[in-house]
Amino acid sequence: MFIGRNTEEACFCFNYRRRQDEANVEKENTKNRIRKNKNKKIETETDLSGRTQVHTSMDFRFNFQILPIISSFVFFLLFCSTVFPAMSAAQFEDFRRMNQTFRPGEESKKMRLIRTHLMKINKPSVKTIQSPDGDVMDCVLVHHQPAFDHPVLKGTKPLDPPERPNGYNHAGMESENYQLWSLSGEYCPEGTIPIRRTTERDILRANSIQRFGRKIPKPVRRDSSSGGHEHAVGYVSGEEYYGAKASINVWDPKVTDRFEFSLSQMWVISGSFGDDLNTIEAGWQVSPELYGDNYPRFFTYWTTDAYQATGCYNLLCSGFVQTNNKIAIGAAISPTSSYNGGQFDISLLIWKDPKHGNWWLEFGSGVLVGYWPASLFTHLRDHASMVQFGGEVVNSQASGSHTSTEMGSGHFSGEGFGKASYFRNMQVVDWDNSLIPLSNLKVLADNPNCYDIRGGINNVWGNYIYYGGPGKNPRCP
Template sequence: MKGGDVYDCIDVNAQPSLNHPKLKDHKIQMQPSSFPIWLDTESEFPHSWWEVQPYTIDCPIGTVPVLCNNRSGNIIAHNIDGVSSIGLQTETEAAGIRYYDDVYGARAIINVYEPRVNKDSKDLSAAWVQINNGKGEHTDTIGAGLEVNPSFSGDTFVRFHISWTDGLDKKSCLDHSCPGFVQVDHKSGLGARLQHVSVYGGRQFAMTLSIFKDEKSGNWWVAYGKNNTPFGYWPSALFSFLNYKGHFVFWGGFVQGPTVSSNAPQMGSGHFASEGYGKAAYIRNAQILNENNKYVTPEDNVKLDHGTSNSTLYTVDKFEAHTPGMTIYYGGPGLV
């Protein structure tokens, strides 16, 4: 692949994810039993943008692409509250939208940028959608989005990733670093670079992402693109607290790692949110999935919060909530 990435095309029924002890005799679900309902109101966004997706990988039908050069080992827990459930010394800063209530999925359109992260650090910078359920260290999390993570990928390119945390085992996983996430898409791979990246003051690219619970199987699916292409899923059997529903959603950016307080990486475009479209990164059309399998915009302001954990490094601005979902601009230069 471009940039030297190497993928193996592995039989879908022999992918490493199925080695998880909780997935013994698991029968792969190749398609969601149904898709959530949402309103397509693109005309309400006044700016031009181009949809982007990971590079296409030509694996045969019946196989899935698995990146060979991903690093495994100690994976930092992708937790925007900064709780590392695997004992690593990490620090976290986050900027975006939080919503606290029963949820069965979340979706958003994520503006694609490539924030600067020190290649020699173990820090990362992500644009993310995350769903949690649990309490304290015993919290199950699932998430998907875009991130620059040099210690995992070995470079500073923005890539498509998923992550999850088992609240009981206190184990955090990224992509195929440990078994569990079942992939079905044969044209895209975890850890893949994006086809295009937005340019400050220039052309803007964005990626549509959704996470939703299958009404029949109970599995948590990840889909991408305007056509809602199913990528794969977390089997509900993996979780103790997320096996039925989530109680918290986050949309936005976060940075995480051992040197965030002293050498914080960029978030979003690397510019403050007040600069607006074309210069600051955005999340838009952010919605939750309700118990009726319908995407809706949260209306209860008591359960909704938007802000930043460190306004000197990262800001949020221009928050709006309307029919096609919530919009927010976020990000900043950090200390790089």
């Protein structure tokens, strides 16, 4: 018993001392951990792609020397995780140019807004066609196109084509399609329409997401040059107009600044030249900002408030209803005219359907593209009060002098056929839905030393104009 008790006490004492020693060690370890933790803190943050990153930053006594290095490293990691997964090198260059002052939070928000906007305008497709010029055409179901996102059009269906205006005869003429993407021999299936796919790079080139696909609001008087926009146009006014038709000579003018453009088009206009201006526009344009290249492209436009908040190019907003599966609005046109060589033009017809009041568009010979619903407009619900034909450029004066961006062929009107750009067979549609020659055609050039215009009439071309110019030259410094 005594031996057993001593053994038990000895064991107890041993265990007690062992537990005490272990407790002392644990206390010391705890103190060491506390001392270490006082000198650092763990911060977690979630990056824009949803990943959680852990960064260790020393307290003031330690980071006084290395904080700048760590801060730079964290900034670099955040930059990489935010930008590079979503952008190629070319995209990043556009991104860098448009955002000289880098603010990670703001720019990440911008990229999210861009992707949201792309989801809105790039509709699901049933087929995809690759164009030789790099464009991607998505074949979208007709009732899924952007037009039907418009509150007035939501839930409606495309209308059947109306009759052409009286006096329009395209019998014996082939239905041509002069667009690069069609060279592949592929078209969108019946019941779908081709829509040029918009990319992140397209939107990054714009001044803002809100202004992407829109003209910059500007005064649109034709008696002066304003807002950097210069025109050379022929026009008629003073009567009620229900449409217009012309054949437009196609060139590939040089555009010298990414924020400038050169276009040739028809304008169907109503309202005053104030905030209530209504326009319907169609033609061809070279716009590096909008398309990222220098191809001349078939385009449309509309506005009901002088380009302020309504309307857009092509199908980049809801409005225009496309009905054709072989024409892509915004696609490159081929072939083009050459100086002192072959000449090429496209025929465009815009007219108001007497039955439903919508404004229809025909491209080429007998190919209906679609229509602008009358419900989009105010003044144009009734008729147009002016029709214009001609060219327009943006003169940004980026170099401090007049731009060298060309209008038309880049040559003055006096050089004539094969050298200067032209409109021919210019007509308007009257109240009786009949095509008639122009009466009292007037011509106007905002800056005739840079771009000029002259009109005429003959038995072959009917009413016609020559117009254009090189921009900067000895008479246009």
